[in-house]
Amino acid sequence: MSLRDRIGRAADSDIWFSFKASPVTMVAAGLTAFIFLAALLAPLLAVQNPYDPASLNLSDAMKPPVFFGGDWSFPLGSDDQGRDLYSTILYGTRMSLFVGLCCVVVAMVIGITLGLVSGYVGGAVEAVIMRIADVQLTFPAILIALLIDGVVRGIISVKRHDEIAGFVIIVSISLSLWVQYARTVRGSVLVERNKEYVQAARVIGLSRWLIMIRHVLPNVMGPVMVIATINLGVAIITEATLSFLGVGLPATQPSLGTLIRIGNEYLNSGEWWITIFPGITLAALVLAVNMLGDWLRDALNPKLR
Amino acid sequence: MSPSTAAAPLLQVRNLRVEFPTRRGTLVAVDDVSFDVAPGEVLGVVGESGAGKSLTGAAIIGLLEPPGRIAGGQVILEGQRIDDLPYEQMRKIRGARIGAIFQDPLTSLNPLYSVGRQLVETIQTHLPLSAFDARARAVGLLKEVGIPGAETRVDHYPHQFSGGMRQRVVIALALCANPRLIIADEPTTALDVSIQAQIIALLKGLCREHGTAVVLVTHDMGVIAETADRVAVMYAGRLAEIGPVRDVVKNARHPYTRGLMGSIPSIGGHAERLTQIDGAMPRLTAIPSGCAFNPRCPQAGVRCSIERPDLMRAGPSRAACWLYDSAGVGAPAAREAARG
Amino acid sequence: MISFVLNRVAQAAGVLLAVGFIAFSLFTYVGDPINAMVGQDTSQQEKEELREKLGLNDPAPLQFARFIGNVVQGKFGLSYRTSDPVGRLILERLPATLELALCAALFALGVGVPLGVYTGLYPRHWTSRLLQAVSLIGISLPTFLIGILLIVFFAVILNVLPSFGRGETVKFGWWTSGYFTVAGLKALILPSVTLGLFQLTLIMRLVRSEMLEVMRTDYIKFARARGLSNRAINYGHALKNTLVPVITVTGLQLGAIIAFAIITETVFSWPGMGQLFVQSVQFADIPVMAAYLLLVSAFFVTINLAVDLLYYVVDPRLRGSTGGRH
Numbered sequence: 001m002s003l004r005d006r007i008g009r010a011a012d013s014d015i016w017f018s019f020k021a022s023p024v025t026m027v028a029a030g031l032t033a034f035i036f037l038a039a040l041l042a043p044l045l046a047v048q049n050p051y052d053p054a055s056l057n058l059s060d061a062m063k064p065p066v067f068f069g070g071d072w073s074f075p076l077g078s079d080d081q082g083r084d085l086y087s088t089i090l091y092g093t094r095m096s097l098f099v100g101l102c103c104v105v106v107a108m109v110i111g112i113t114l115g116l117v118s119g120y121v122g123g124a125v126e127a128v129i130m131r132i133a134d135v136q137l138t139f140p141a142i143l144i145a146l147l148i149d150g151v152v153r154g155i156i157s158v159k160r161h162d163e164i165a166g167f168v169i170i171v172s173i174s175l176s177l178w179v180q181y182a183r184t185v186r187g188s189v190l191v192e193r194n195k196e197y198v199q200a201a202r203v204i205g206l207s208r209w210l211i212m213i214r215h216v217l218p219n220v221m222g223p224v225m226v227i228a229t230i231n232l233g234v235a236i237i238t239e240a241t242l243s244f245l246g247v248g249l250p251a252t253q254p255s256l257g258t259l260i261r262i263g264n265e266y267l268n269s270g271e272w273w274i275t276i277f278p279g280i281t282l283a284a285l286v287l288a289v290n291m292l293g294d295w296l297r298d299a300l301n302p303k304l305r
Numbered sequence: 306m307s308p309s310t311a312a313a314p315l316l317q318v319r320n321l322r323v324e325f326p327t328r329r330g331t332l333v334a335v336d337d338v339s340f341d342v343a344p345g346e347v348l349g350v351v352g353e354s355g356a357g358k359s360l361t362g363a364a365i366i367g368l369l370e371p372p373g374r375i376a377g378g379q380v381i382l383e384g385q386r387i388d389d390l391p392y393e394q395m396r397k398i399r400g401a402r403i404g405a406i407f408q409d410p411l412t413s414l415n416p417l418y419s420v421g422r423q424l425v426e427t428i429q430t431h432l433p434l435s436a437f438d439a440r441a442r443a444v445g446l447l448k449e450v451g452i453p454g455a456e457t458r459v460d461h462y463p464h465q466f467s468g469g470m471r472q473r474v475v476i477a478l479a480l481c482a483n484p485r486l487i488i489a490d491e492p493t494t495a496l497d498v499s500i501q502a503q504i505i506a507l508l509k510g511l512c513r514e515h516g517t518a519v520v521l522v523t524h525d526m527g528v529i530a531e532t533a534d535r536v537a538v539m540y541a542g543r544l545a546e547i548g549p550v551r552d553v554v555k556n557a558r559h560p561y562t563r564g565l566m567g568s569i570p571s572i573g574g575h576a577e578r579l580t581q582i583d584g585a586m587p588r589l590t591a592i593p594s595g596c597a598f599n600p601r602c603p604q605a606g607v608r609c610s611i612e613r614p615d616l617m618r619a620g621p622s623r624a625a626c627w628l629y630d631s632a633g634v635g636a637p638a639a640r641e642a643a644r645g
Numbered sequence: 646m647i648s649f650v651l652n653r654v655a656q657a658a659g660v661l662l663a664v665g666f667i668a669f670s671l672f673t674y675v676g677d678p679i680n681a682m683v684g685q686d687t688s689q690q691e692k693e694e695l696r697e698k699l700g701l702n703d704p705a706p707l708q709f710a711r712f713i714g715n716v717v718q719g720k721f722g723l724s725y726r727t728s729d730p731v732g733r734l735i736l737e738r739l740p741a742t743l744e745l746a747l748c749a750a751l752f753a754l755g756v757g758v759p760l761g762v763y764t765g766l767y768p769r770h771w772t773s774r775l776l777q778a779v780s781l782i783g784i785s786l787p788t789f790l791i792g793i794l795l796i797v798f799f800a801v802i803l804n805v806l807p808s809f810g811r812g813e814t815v816k817f818g819w820w821t822s823g824y825f826t827v828a829g830l831k832a833l834i835l836p837s838v839t840l841g842l843f844q845l846t847l848i849m850r851l852v853r854s855e856m857l858e859v860m861r862t863d864y865i866k867f868a869r870a871r872g873l874s875n876r877a878i879n880y881g882h883a884l885k886n887t888l889v890p891v892i893t894v895t896g897l898q899l900g901a902i903i904a905f906a907i908i909t910e911t912v913f914s915w916p917g918m919g920q921l922f923v924q925s926v927q928f929a930d931i932p933v934m935a936a937y938l939l940l941v942s943a944f945f946v947t948i949n950l951a952v953d954l955l956y957y958v959v960d961p962r963l964r965g966s967t968g969g970r971h
Contacts, residue, residue: 024778135660135663135664138660138897138900138945138946138949139900139904139941139942139945140900140901140904140905142904142905142907142908143904143907143941146907146922146923146926147926147934147938149926150925150926150929150931150934151671151675151934153926153927153928153929154671154675154929154931155675233785237787240787240789241787241788241789241908244787244789244908244911245789245907245908245911245923245926246923246927247923247926247927257787257789260789260790260793264793264912267793267796267797267801268801268808272797272801275793275797276797279790279793279794282787282790283782283785283786283787283790286785286786286787287781287782287785287786290781290784290785291781294781366870368866368869368870396869396872396873396874396875397872398872399869399870399871399872400870400871400872400873401872404870404871405867405870405871407863407866407867407870409863412862412863412864413863413864413867414864414867415864415868415882415886416864416886416960416961416962417885417886417959417960417961418882418885419961426873426877426881427871427872427873430871430872430873430874430877431872462961462962464961464962475867478867478871479871481871482872
């Protein structure tokens with residue numbers, strides 16, 4: 001037994017090794033880097049700015065892709081507004097990634113804070129936070145995000161809603177994703193709280209918050225990073241889904257999901273490219289992110305291999 | 306008292322070699338280990354953790370966990386070679402002719418099935434008994450291993466038994482089909498000290514009654530001294546010494562064994578100082594050339610770091626140490642070592 | 646046993662009450678129900694009268710009690726959008742969603758569990774590796790994209806299956822069923838696969854990892870040492886021990902299927918509750934949202950309760966130690 005343990009530990013000790021040993025992971029990392037870069041450089045790579053109505057011309061609408069009867073001015077064809085799909089996909093990817101990253105960061109901040117608080121303060125505060133977490137965990141993220149979105153629509157006017165749609169969507173998705181972080185962090189705080197070094201730090205008079213941030217937080221960063229990577233995929237999918245359902249980003253600022261939704265209306269009439277190209281991009285993006293998450297989880301948790 | 310080792314051996318292990326291929330090279334966890342077990346004999350196998358004693362046991366019953374594998378040698382049971390049998394044939398030997406007892410009784414039993422069900426299924430796998438007869442045998446076995454109220458306890462689930470009682474159930478499971486040999490891997494390590502003695506006494510008594518031989522793997526010399534007829538000492542995957550238990554305990558030949566005996570409170574009650582062996586057992590990735598023990602050996606000579614010693618006759622025992630090289634060629638410096 | 650059940654029922658009731666409170670808050674404080682009910686030219690005084698008549702000026706606890714009372718009787722008020730009673734709207738669409746969810750769940754379980762067992766037992770076999778890779782793709786594809794791809798392939802290119810609606814349905818009282826006509830069954834195929842695929846991959850991956858975990862335990866090693874047949878070990882000992890976590894997740898997934906039906910129904914224009922919910926979110930139709938939330942919660946809570954009780958059946962350790970420890 002001990003021999004196996006020892007072999008296992010030696011083999012799993014360096015994440016880099018397992019990274020190099022997995023060609024799939026390297027491809028995934030490459031793909032992710034490529035998509036991130038393309039999104040970042042979208043304004044340089046795109047041939048038009050699809051978010052600027054002045055650059056659009058309705059007579060260019062519904063052009064097929066270049067090898068399907070189109071021409072090189074619209075390499076992947078155009079949509080019903082005359083937007084160049086290639087440029088729109090670049091901008092849409094940028095939008096999807098931006099929203100996804102924001103959601104992950106906001107959810108992480110909320111989750112870690114609530115987790116630290118409930119683990120360290122305990123008592124009624126902990127009970128309330130963890131009860132909410134339990135209840136929320138029974139509901140799928142998409143349902144909660146939809147609900148929050150609907151409530152916001154009920155409170156503010158539809159026109160104003162379009163202006164702050166991105167903000168609303170980030171809040172809704174973040175609020176549906178914080179639970180996992182909170183649970184992980186709380187569990188770890190409960191373990192660390194009673195360890196000698198924390199007790200010792202207390203004895204020498206360090207403040208509780210300082211102890212938590214300096215000593216406890218670094219210990220949970222591993223699992224938190226795994227959750228964050230996996231959640232990036234979830235957040236991107238959720239945003240795309242909300243946009244597809246027509247309650248996400250507005251058609252004037254299309255994300256990948258919005259594009260797919262627009263294209264879906266023309267699917268039966270043969271204009272498949274408006275759906276398929278953004279669909280492929282979305283799938284590739286999420287797949288790459290998920291593969292990275294999968295690998296990171298396995299690398300950090302040898303038990304699951 | 307002890308059965309003669311001259312009788313036809315029940316189990317022969319010949320030059321057994323167990324390897325673990327890893328991405329940083331192949332580890333040899335058991336290296337050229339040979340020994341016999343006579344019918345009804347209790348052979349103790351001792352060593353530090355990582356010495357390869359558990360893997361030797363696992364190799365005998367053909368349950369090495371991948372990527373571990375038998376890379377050389379033979380295991381012969383009652384004259385039949387069993388290390389190269391196909392899985393299905395080996396399965397029929399396990400439980401029927403070789404029983405096994407594992408370290409932790411808390412995790413050895415399936416928590417979702419009653420004890421009786423696990424006994425009955427083992428019995429029916431190996432013996433042509435009806436469900437009714439198998440159950441009767443299960444109750445009988447539970448009685449035999451000393452579980453009070455066996456008739457009702459047979460329907461209880463593992464979590465309803467204490468650790469000691471569970472290990473009794475595990476012993477009953479090992480005895481289901483009356484095997485000729487039992488491999489007991491640290492059977493008492495996970496138990497309370499007060500219960501250890503009971504379990505050892507039970508195991509020893511049952512095996513004597515049934516004429517079952519035991520390979521008792523443990524790091525506890527006390528248990529060996531009490532139970533075993535002969536003892537094999539392992540170090541870094543190799544056999545350091547093997548001999549009658551009395552001789553090895555009282556009169557250890559190999560310097561490592563001597564250190565091992567020195568480091569446990571004396572069984573005879575001599576008020577000697579406990580000694581310790583300097584250093585630690587080498588990692589399997591870095592086993593020294595020659596005798597694996599030579600860097601820690603107080604009596605090591607030049608030859609010990611160059612040439613690997615085979616088992617050599619040393620009194621009634623045999624030890625893998627150049628001190629006992631009968632030819633006397635290049636014997637190590639320490640000459641007084643013949644008597645410790 | 647009884648205290649265990651009562652405890653769980655009380656917890657379930659607590660969750661429902663909390664959700665009820667959220668629904669009530671939405672109903673009362675988000676948007677103005679009066680504005681939604683009356684025309685443009687209604688005077689302020691008439692509005693006040695109506696407000697009084699509907700009890701909207703009563704203290705909040707009283708209103709909440711009345712709200713719960715109404716909900717229990719199935720009265721959820723009128724839809725802001727269509728002015729129909731919400732209860733009737735939902736009831737009309739309930740059968741479509743439930744029939745779809747049932748098909749999807751059967752598909753996910755019937756295919757997911759065997760695949761998980763297989764990949765768990767033979768993790769190194771190439772088919773297992775392939776399945777594992779494909780399942781990652783399955784998890785990465787958003788549900789709506791899978792639906793669209795299926796439509797493109799089977800409806801647009803091959804033209805063998807319908808891409809929208811329930812096909813022909815048969816009426817049994819208020820329940821409409823698509824299970825009894827060929828067109829109805831054909832219409833079920835694509836949406837069920839779309840809806841079930843994500844859960845299928847999830848269940849498969851879960852069963853696989855649980856199976857791998859269990860195969861490493863001491864009691865499986867000991868079962869091998871006892872010489873039990875592979876069949877008995879794999880399906881008797883290992884599979885049963887994977888059941889507990891599998892039941893939990895499957896239970897949660899059944900709930901999720903009803904929620905995810907929102908997406909599938911939108912893709913396939915399936916006339917179910919999910920589609921109704923999306924429309925209500927788009928129009929901020931609070932009564933419909935509240936009612937849907939309550940109904941879905943009731944499903945979730947019931948499923949969780951059933952899961953808890955199933956545990957009890959599967960795992961003897963939960964039944965308490967009747968024999969006591971010796």
